[in-house]
Amino acid sequence: MELKLIGDDGQSAASVSVPDSLFGREYNEALVHQVVTAYLANARSANRAQKGRSDVAKSTRKPWRQKGTGRARAGMASSPLWRGGGKIFPNSPEENFSHKVNRKMYRAGMGAILSQLVRENRLSVVENFVLDTPKTKILAGKLKDMKLNEVMIVTDSVDENLYLSSRNLPLVKVVEAGHVDPVSLLRFANVLITRGALAKMEEMLA
Known part of the structure; x- marks a missing residue:
């Protein structure tokens, strides 16, 4: 399937091909619930x-x-x-408190969440997302131009300027592709993912 590749103005610039196994799954509520419950339980400390x-x-x-x-x-x-x-x-x-979830089930659950984000138009793909200087105002203006308010930005490697600029924005979270979790994907209204991070997630969850 194809996902829209948006520019800095939030408009569709091109498209990127993604596997149906990861972004074209049916939503399995029971599986997603199990994956989310296990993630939260494994974060608990006795x-x-x-x-x-x-x-x-x-x-x-x-x-x-x-x-x-x-x-x-x-x-x-x-x-x-x-x-x-x-x-x-x-x-x-x-x-x-730990719950065990098989690797195949976890990947299927993450695929179901990502597929639902695509269906609800909550997932956007951008070629790259970096800042020249660590300024919160610049990042806020850039997200406003892209019509994104509450958003999780997923990059292949976290740019220091981008990370520093996002710390004072309570509705913005910047993570690397390897640290994406099911709870954050469901919690944020929008997910902005770079093309490099998209390739990494395809490799991890294929």
């Missing part, structure tokens, strides 16, 4: 630690006798039912 019943510094003495007080039975103050007692299922730093 940095929480709670105390269980055996970890709480409480006396093991029985608080009161078993019968005759009129109160409920109680064994020790470290009971999870008591305030200050241990947790029933405490969080541990050894927890593993």
Whole structure:
């Protein structure tokens, strides 16, 4: 299939050929959900630690006798039912939140996302995207001319001037082709990808 190659003014200048296997897939919502969930889960770190019943510094003495007080039975103050007692299922730093997704499934999910972006006219291809000086105003003006407000710019190699210019724009993100993730592709309203980055993504996800 063919994708439009736009110029600096946002108008279509030419076209570039891309494989249907990556940009012409049907949208598989279940697969995309699985890929996104796995990506978010694998980004989690087990940095929480709670105390269980055996970890709480409480006396093991029985608080009161078993019968005759009129109160409920109680064994020790470290009971999870008591305030200050241990947790029933405490969080541990050894927890593993990772989800496994096969490489073939991940590539198919990314292809489904990219194909949907093409169908919704949210993906644009540009020959190159560099800046001569690190000026946020210049980048903002360039994106305004291209009629792009909230956009993720994907390049084959991040230009330092482009990266520095984008840091103060909250709705703009600059990434290399190898660091594109499914969550960002879905979150941003538009995706602007250079021709070199497009070739890299085709190689990675083919």
